[in-house]
Amino acid sequence: MDTYQREWLTECTSSPGIFPGLPSPASGDARLGSITPESSTNTTLYSPGSVDQQALLTELECHICCSLPIRPVTTLCGHTFCQSCLLRTLDHNGACPLCRHSLGRYADYVDHQPNRALVALCEALFPNQMADRHAAEAAEIQQRQLEVPIFVCSLMFPTMPSQLYIYEPRYRLMMRHCLQASQKQFAMCIPGPPSAKIGVGYGRPDPAVMDYGTMMEIKSVRYLPDGQSVVQVRGIYRFRLLSYAMRNEYWTGRLERLDDVDKLEVELEHLNMPRQLMLTCRQFIQRLHESKAPWLINRLEENAGPMPTTPEPFSFWMATVLPIDMYEKYKLLETRSTRERLRMISEWIEKLQTSMFFSNSCNLM
Ligand SMILES: [Zn+2]
Numbered sequence: 001m002d003t004y005q006r007e008w009l010t011e012c013t014s015s016p017g018i019f020p021g022l023p024s025p026a027s028g029d030a031r032l033g034s035i036t037p038e039s040s041t042n043t044t045l046y047s048p049g050s051v052d053q054q055a056l057l058t059e060l061e062c063h064i065c066c067s068l069p070i071r072p073v074t075t076l077c078g079h080t081f082c083q084s085c086l087l088r089t090l091d092h093n094g095a096c097p098l099c100r101h102s103l104g105r106y107a108d109y110v111d112h113q114p115n116r117a118l119v120a121l122c123e124a125l126f127p128n129q130m131a132d133r134h135a136a137e138a139a140e141i142q143q144r145q146l147e148v149p150i151f152v153c154s155l156m157f158p159t160m161p162s163q164l165y166i167y168e169p170r171y172r173l174m175m176r177h178c179l180q181a182s183q184k185q186f187a188m189c190i191p192g193p194p195s196a197k198i199g200v201g202y203g204r205p206d207p208a209v210m211d212y213g214t215m216m217e218i219k220s221v222r223y224l225p226d227g228q229s230v231v232q233v234r235g236i237y238r239f240r241l242l243s244y245a246m247r248n249e250y251w252t253g254r255l256e257r258l259d260d261v262d263k264l265e266v267e268l269e270h271l272n273m274p275r276q277l278m279l280t281c282r283q284f285i286q287r288l289h290e291s292k293a294p295w296l297i298n299r300l301e302e303n304a305g306p307m308p309t310t311p312e313p314f315s316f317w318m319a320t321v322l323p324i325d326m327y328e329k330y331k332l333l334e335t336r337s338t339r340e341r342l343r344m345i346s347e348w349i350e351k352l353q354t355s356m357f358f359s360n361s362c363n364l365m
């Protein structure tokens, strides 16, 4: 018991009428942890000299998880829940789960200080149960870190920044779990192609998640008043999923990192083949700027940042800004050769330059 808890308990137990059943602090802390359940059925709850431990336990429990509260938060309406339980309900609804009172801004509960009096009381009266609760929570966090959370959303590439708008309850939960972890990362995958759901590949299970993806690092999170959030992320590396399963309402998986086998560390301009390719790409981007829809490429460049000068990030930058079908771009994630990726991009550009869209609508040719 720390100094704060000791002082608080001294104050409570010396004030008549607050917890009259609690033993005097002068009798020693050992007694606080050894209160026995009231044996006499005629004894009034909290009668002097005794405490019905089970009744007190029930009073203190979080009404959502029905356990002693971890980081208890008392709401505007006076109800108290574990912080994680409360945030989970707020993912779905902004009202108190007990009395339906509006709870105000979600962000206020993210940084909310726990109800210290309740923490002290629980730790003092139920040390064993609280130790079990803390151990269970630590084990759960450790277990979660054995697998990587998977955000099934859009195609991302290493080194590329992006901004995500998190509104689905399952991904709000996932983001909180990511932020609790030592490495604030998650895996970004795309869903299986629609063709898989209309009979192509008959006899095989629909792939809910494509096998290759990009590990993302969370750079910052900005909560909106209702708990939805805007998250700034950046791609770190590519991976292949070894296995995945639905846990905690979202997908989690085990994966292996993928790197290029022919990593080209030199500047693009010092390579013959990529140099020509880079020139082609620059000319193509320039044409997009001069087209009838320059806002399109401006917006893409704004999001993707300036064009890199080294081959690997350059290939991912081009893949990000080119208006190509997502499942076509996905092939780049599987490719372990920078040269091969650059060749694929070159082919896309050729197709785009001859397509109806660019020759007619954008007046490129
Ligand atoms: Zn709870």
Ligand SMILES: [Zn+2]
Residues within 6 Å of the ligand: 075, 077, 078, 079, 096, 097, 098, 099, 100, 101
């Ligand atoms: Zn309430």
